[in-house]
Amino acid sequence: MSISVDVHLLSGKCAAVEVEADASVESLKIRAQSALAVPNECRLLNSSGEVLDGAQTVTEVELRSGDVLTLHVNQVQLKANRQGGYFAAFSALLGDGSVVTWGSPGVGGDSSAVQEQLRDVQQIQASQAAFAAILRDGSVVAWGDAEYGGDSRAVQEELRDVQQIQACSRAFAAILHDGSAVTWGDARSGGDSRAVQDQLRDVQQIQASDQAFAAILGDGSVVTWGDATFGGDSIAVQDQLRDVQHIQASGQAFAAILGDGSVVTWGCADYGGDSSALQDQLRDVQQIQASHDAFAAILGDGSVVTWGNALYGGDSRALQDQLRDVQQIQFSDGAFAAILGDGFVVTWGRAAFGGDSSAVQEQLRHVQRFQNSARAFAAILGDGSVVTWGNATFGGDSSAVQEQLRDVQQIQASYVAFAAILGDGSVVTWGCADYGGDSSAVQEQLRDVQQIQASDRAFAAILRDGSVVTWGDVRSGGDSSAVQEQLRDAIGLAMFVISFPILWWNERRATGQRAAHPSSAAAGGYATCFPREPNTP
Incomplete structure (x- = not known):
């Protein structure tokens, strides 16, 4: 004997699924996934919202023909465009x-104009004030500020079989299955x-500066385009x-690592586009890290070579003897910090941006990340405590919450604040x-x-029960109450923040491999030094 049940997704999509009464709930779920084209991990819920045990049979969980079930998909991806001013948006x-x-x-927080098209979305990319989504069929849907790539209609017919999308501050570049590229946004x-x-x-790969792109081809050559002063002319x-x-x-500027470990640079010299003065030192380069104004290369022997704007970390000569066995480099807007193999930290660049850690140097032992x-x-130290330094207004002083910062598991940052998750699942914030x-x-x-995860001036927390809690500036996504019912079961969140270009570089964790665009949170602009705002309401 078989029964037929209606299985719904939160999006409203539904399918009638027929299954034998003695079949397992797991097999019913698999059939529902197939009928609804859902490949991700998910759970079946009955009409009361209870999760059905996959090991039980349909009869044992008392399902009958005509019952309405919900298929809850666990995986959620969240992106935030961070345009450097007060305005930002989240896209889940x-x-x-x-x-x-x-x-x-105005910067993508309202997708109602394209909501009906946003079905079977596979991934989302963000520019400074717009979003672009790749659908399962390889087409693309864009929304947000048109001047920042929020309108792709001019190239819509070309956007077929899209594999991945890259973004600079004001434009997008899509790589198609045949290896060609399609671009739109600010010309x-x-x-x-x-x-x-x-x-x-x-x-094979496209990388972006603020206002230019560089593509690596299959033969290892490079093609560039965009504003020449931003590296668009190589x-x-x-x-x-x-x-x-x-x-x-x-x-x-751009910096390319060649197969022999040497480096080629181009773009604005003040931003690291000219490395000729230390070309002889750039040998056996394993990875390159970049802030907005400078580059730092880790060599095979664990030493570091820097270039670009000297005031913002492009000159590390005064600390060269200390930069040995470097494992990781991080950077703020105007400074670098390196973790050595013994867990000690070396900093350089502008003191007001965290380039001087002398006040806490004795505490910086056994640093993990x-x-x-x-x-x-x-x-975060090995014992789960936290040490902070830099501009106090931007979170460089955590003394007010120091006693609470115990058993810290991870830290996230907006432009001017930090949020730490503790071992018990609670949160401590400062800045x-x-x-x-x-x-x-x-x-x-x-x-x-x-x-x-964070936008410029707001945070979003995913709880174990799948709910989402937001706080911070409303204009930056700090209030999600209007969409709270849609943001259920968000556990498994993977957020990749695309920030305003001044801090895009914080997201680029160089690995020596052909990496994708930014994948973790950083920060955006500031009220006293904003670039021109995109069109906002």
Whole structure:
């Protein structure tokens, strides 16, 4: 005997599924996943919201023909565009392929105009003030500020079989299955690639500076386009760009690691586009890290070579004897910090941006990892405690919450604040109160937190039960109450923050391999030094 049940997704999509009465709930779930084209981990819930045990039979859980079930998909991806001013938006990709957005409408927080198209979404990328989603069929849907790539209609017919999307501040570049590339957005910033279109064949990876793109082709050569002052013109070094393995970008320059471990740079010299003065030192380069204004290369012997704007970390000569056995480099807007093999830390660059850690140097022992806001650093030690330094307003002073910072598991940062998850799932915040440094209004809700992500001036926490708690500036996505019902069962969140270009570079963890664009949180602009705002309501 068989029964037929209706299985719904949160997006509203549904399917009638027929199953034998003695079949397992697990087999019913598998059939529902197939009927609804849901590949991700998920759970079946009955009409009362109870999770059905996959090991039991349909009869044992008392299902009958006509029953309505819900298929809850566990995987959610969340992105935030961080345009450097007060306005930012979040975009949540639910496991069933639908999308939920909130934050400032003008920069992508309102996707209602394309909501019906946002089905079977596979991944989302963000520019400074817009989003672009790849659908299962390889097409693309864009929304947000048109001047920042939020309108892809001019190239819609070309956007077929898209494999991945890269973004700079004001434009997008899509790699198609055949290895060609399609671009849109601000023409000067790389949204118009027609001048090099014939060269864009067999594209393997695209990297972005603030307003330019660089593509590595299958033969190891490189094609660039966009604003020349941001690295969009590599003609001066074109003959050297052979056997390129990886490209890293600062705000206005690129650095390519070749197969032999040497480095080729181009773009604005003040931002690291000219490494000629130390070319002889750039040998056996394993990875390159980049801030907005400078580069830092880790060599095979664990030493470091830096170049670019000296004031912002491009000159580490005074500390060269200390930079040995370097394992990891992190950076703020104007400084670098390196973890050595023995767990000690060396910092350089502007003191006001965290380049001087002398006040806490004795505490910086057994450092495991660290996070940064725009002008401060926070290090997690081996015992789970935290040490902070840099600009106090930006979270460089955690003394007010120091006693609470015990058994810290991870730290996330907005532009001016930090949020730490403790071993018991609670959260401690510090930094600028208005922009996420004060979570007291939602503290009682912050229990069993699994993960935290940030926009410029707001945080979003995913709880064990799948709910989402947000706090910080409303204009940056600090209030998700309007979409709270849609943001259920968000456990398994994977957030990849695309920040304003000044801090995009914080997201680029160079590995020596051909890496994708930014994948973790950092920060955006500041009220006293904003670039021109995109169109906002």
